[in-house]
Amino acid sequence: MRRQILKTVFLTLLLSAGRTVxxxxxxxxxxxxxxxxxxxxxxRTGYGDxxxxxxxxxxxxxxxxxxxxxxxxxxxxxxWGKTMxxxxxxxxxxxxxxxxxxxxxxxxxxxxRSTDLATEFPANIERYVDEVKAAGAVPVLVTPxxxxxFRDGKLHNDLSPWAEATRRVAxxxxxxxxxxxxxxxxxxxxxxxxxADTLAQxxxxxxxxAAAASGPAGSPRPEPATQAAAKFDxxxxxxxxxxxxxxxxxxxxEIAVPPLAPQLNRQPAAR
Numbered sequence: 001m002r003r004q005i006l007k008t009v010f011l012t013l014l015l016s017a018g019r020t021v022x023x024x025x026x027x028x029x030x031x032x033x034x035x036x037x038x039x040x041x042x043x044r045t046g047y048g049d050x051x052x053x054x055x056x057x058x059x060x061x062x063x064x065x066x067x068x069x070x071x072x073x074x075x076x077x078x079x080w081g082k083t084m085x086x087x088x089x090x091x092x093x094x095x096x097x098x099x100x101x102x103x104x105x106x107x108x109x110x111x112x113r114s115t116d117l118a119t120e121f122p123a124n125i126e127r128y129v130d131e132v133k134a135a136g137a138v139p140v141l142v143t144p145x146x147x148x149x150f151r152d153g154k155l156h157n158d159l160s161p162w163a164e165a166t167r168r169v170a171x172x173x174x175x176x177x178x179x180x181x182x183x184x185x186x187x188x189x190x191x192x193x194x195x196a197d198t199l200a201q202x203x204x205x206x207x208x209x210a211a212a213a214s215g216p217a218g219s220p221r222p223e224p225a226t227q228a229a230a231k232f233d234x235x236x237x238x239x240x241x242x243x244x245x246x247x248x249x250x251x252x253x254e255i256a257v258p259p260l261a262p263q264l265n266r267q268p269a270a271r
Contacts, residue, residue, distance in 0.1 A: 042065040180248065183252070
């Protein structure tokens, strides 16, 4: 009897082990984040690199954002082609999210960059979304970071129409959205102009210098198509500003993209 019991136990364990061996191992995908946008996301002038530093070392974070680019010129200059080259292999072992933020240079008055808000801008954003999806990645739309311009003591958020257009595309396409424009405008308005000035690339020397740097009546300086030397303005970010807004985006990524939540570290390590 004892021998029969032992034989039964042995067979049960053998069959159980066979089922375990025969089962496919759970799929573990590599994680990648690609940033696409203008100078407010780009290296040295934006928050993009600071955001990448908040992702765990196992996450591949590639900042392709470049200064002076709009939703039209980013594609026309071949920068979007580089993004698609990264996605072209369609590696299903890689989970990729592409954060897309435009608006600053789509505004009127910027030759070779401006787009029509009612038609061209949303069509450009929709096309980016569709192409990222077709490549097997996940697009995440980001509304444009606010400028830090105050008039009569109130923040002048001149990018809100482009933010609204981006929100509409995200809703229509059912893709994740980070409403950075609303969040950054609320935060900047609450801190006031003096504190907001400390987020800039360079310190504000005095009101005369700051006014000359930003243009007439506190209007934003036209964003150059190439990397500019650091100087005070109301658009670009220094180390403090990059860290501040990168943390804001990271908090929203935890909500909008749950798989990335465990990969975000609010105490960034050097990359």
